[in-house]
Amino acid sequence: xxxxxQIPAALSVPEGENLVLNCSFTDSAIYxxxxxxxxxxxxxxxxxxxxxxxxxxxxxxxxxxxDKSSGRSTLYIAASQPGDSATYLCAxxxxxxxxxxxxxxxxxxxxxxxx
Amino acid sequence: DTAVSQTPKYLVTQMGNxxxxxxxxxxxxxxxxxxxxxxxxFLKIMFSYNNKELIINETxxxxxxxxxxxxxxxxxxxxxxELGDSAVYFCASSQDRWxxxxxxxxxxxxxxxxx
Numbered sequence: 001x002x003x004x005x006q007i008p009a010a011l012s013v014p015e016g017e018n019l020v021l022n023c024s025f026t027d028s029a030i031y032x033x034x035x036x037x038x039x040x041x042x043x044x045x046x047x048x049x050x051x052x053x054x055x056x057x058x059x060x061x062x063x064x065x066x067d068k069s070s071g072r073s074t075l076y077i078a079a080s081q082p083g084d085s086a087t088y089l090c091a092x093x094x095x096x097x098x099x100x101x102x103x104x105x106x107x108x109x110x111x112x113x114x115x
Numbered sequence: 116d117t118a119v120s121q122t123p124k125y126l127v128t129q130m131g132n133x134x135x136x137x138x139x140x141x142x143x144x145x146x147x148x149x150x151x152x153x154x155x156x157f158l159k160i161m162f163s164y165n166n167k168e169l170i171i172n173e174t175x176x177x178x179x180x181x182x183x184x185x186x187x188x189x190x191x192x193x194x195x196x197e198l199g200d201s202a203v204y205f206c207a208s209s210q211d212r213w214x215x216x217x218x219x220x221x222x223x224x225x226x227x228x229x230x
Contacts, residue, residue, distance in 0.1 A: 031217065043205060043224050046219065105158040
């Protein structure tokens, strides 16, 4: 059964710093990996989707990498801003025994960017 | 335009009651999902429907019954509510259930509180 772990659980950095969030998964037979952002009391916003055949994806100040064989992904945030403060969730997409693709989520990393 | 919408946003009710949460997506997607986020913020899939057909049914009490009148709607009905049902319920959709285009888009969530 797929398990997704995110480290650290919480992170506090001063504004302007570059930072890395980590995600690991136990079963490398995945189709893709998706990074989300969740603001307090809000839904999930999709940030980046990496297909299993890709090594990385970039969107603005965000860069996500995927090393499927070692079961790891990182989300790099450049020049962090207070508006980046949120919980970041990693979710692994894989084939389920029920005949469909489904996401398995990590517990998230709560990021605080201090002005 | 809201891509994935849920109603109500907040739901407070007594133990033993029956309640429903509605979800609609206007993205033209074939697949819709229900997730539960517990008090520890852990997101876990409950159900998935593809074009009105149930394709994922995780270990969820049979008090929970999803209903999909058409592929744009997936409602969640909960009978005999219990204290442990208190959580945030998220609806999501994706283009289809196979590999391609499987980025998932989430609704804003419904915070259910059972007293």
